[in-house]
Amino acid sequence: MRWAIEAGYRHVDTAALYRNEASVAAGIRAAGVAREEVFVTTKVWNTDQGYDRTMRAFDASLRELGFDHVDLYLIHWPSPAQGLAGETWRALERLRDDGRARSIGVSNFEPHHLDQLAETSDVVPSVNQVELHPYLQQRHLQDYCSGRGIRLEAWSPLAKGAVVGDPVLSRIGTRHGKDPVQVTLRWMLQLGIATIPKSVRRSRIASNAEVYDFALSDDELAELGTLDRNGRTGPHPDRF
Numbered sequence: 515m516r517w518a519i520e521a522g523y524r525h526v527d528t529a530a531l532y533r534n535e536a537s538v539a540a541g542i543r544a545a546g547v548a549r550e551e552v553f554v555t556t557k558v559w560n561t562d563q564g565y566d567r568t569m570r571a572f573d574a575s576l577r578e579l580g581f582d583h584v585d586l587y588l589i590h591w592p593s594p595a596q597g598l599a600g601e602t603w604r605a606l607e608r609l610r611d612d613g614r615a616r617s618i619g620v621s622n623f624e625p626h627h628l629d630q631l632a633e634t635s636d637v638v639p640s641v642n643q644v645e646l647h648p649y650l651q652q653r654h655l656q657d658y659c660s661g662r663g664i665r666l667e668a669w670s671p672l673a674k675g676a677v678v679g680d681p682v683l684s685r686i687g688t689r690h691g692k693d694p695v696q697v698t699l700r701w702m703l704q705l706g707i708a709t710i711p712k713s714v715r716r717s718r719i720a721s722n723a724e725v726y727d728f729a730l731s732d733d734e735l736a737e738l739g740t741l742d743r744n745g746r747t748g749p750h751p752d753r754f
């Protein structure tokens with residue numbers, strides 16, 4: 515966390531499931547940066563879905579973090595087998611109305627999960643955080659979300675590191691003096707997709723943030739588009 519803050523990161527993704535909310539918050543404090551400067555996201559886990567459980571889970575997350583609010587609270591997975599997303603969303607609306615979650619959203623929601631949510635609530639999720647990288651570009655979801663004012667956010671943006679050896683990304687990067695990871699992250703920024711790359715190494719944390727001093731051309735963006743191959747690394751949201 516300290517290295518990331520030093521490198522200019524101001525957006526942190528955590529979740530109750532990861533059991534690192536306390537250490538993430540400790541890292542922010544140790545970095546000596548004001549709480550207001552960092553955008554902190556956490557998430558309610560599947561077994562805590564439902565109105566009352568979610569309210570309790572949120573309290574537990576805030577206690578772990580030691581903050582009085584989070585900037586974004588997400589439903590971690592739609593978990594359709596439970597059928598509790600609507601009730602869970604009602605709890606998130608309450609948390610937002612109380613100011614304890616500045617904004618609320620979802621994660622791993624497919625268009626039909628978002629449609630179901632819209633049947634029970636007029637509050638549109640601010641964000642949908644999904645697996646998205648050059649090998650799983652989620653174009654249908656991109657169109658669906660942009661048409662409804664939902665910001666897409668990419669998890670595993672580097673396909674868990676797989677983009678590193680990609681020849682197309684390498685070739686594009688060479689033209690700009692950048693590596694495949696930087697090309698991938700720049701591509702997302704140009705598409706308006708928020709992104710949360712992870713590394714535990716200081717040098718990579720720093721280099722992954724060096725994406726604001728070059729731009730990909732339309733031809734390069736189109737070339738990147740050809741890498742899409744339904745390369746999902748995580749579970750499908752309908753079956754998890």
Ligand SMILES: NC(=O)c1ccc[n+]([C@@H]2O[C@H](COP(=O)([O-])OP(=O)(O)OC[C@H]3O[C@@H](n4cnc5c(N)ncnc54)[C@H](OP(=O)(O)O)[C@@H]3O)[C@@H](O)[C@H]2O)c1
Binds near residue numbers: 675676678712719
């Ligand atoms: N909402 C959800 O359901 C969900 C699911 C999964 C993940 N997430 C979120 O998404 C974040 C990122 O996802 P992720 O960790 O699965 O995948 P990722 O960010 O796509 O990839 C991380 C991997 O890439 C390596 N890496 C990072 N920078 C590199 C570089 N410059 N050169 C070479 N290798 C590099 C890392 O290794 P080192 O660490 O060794 O550098 C690590 O093995 C997570 O931290 C989590 O917050 C959300």
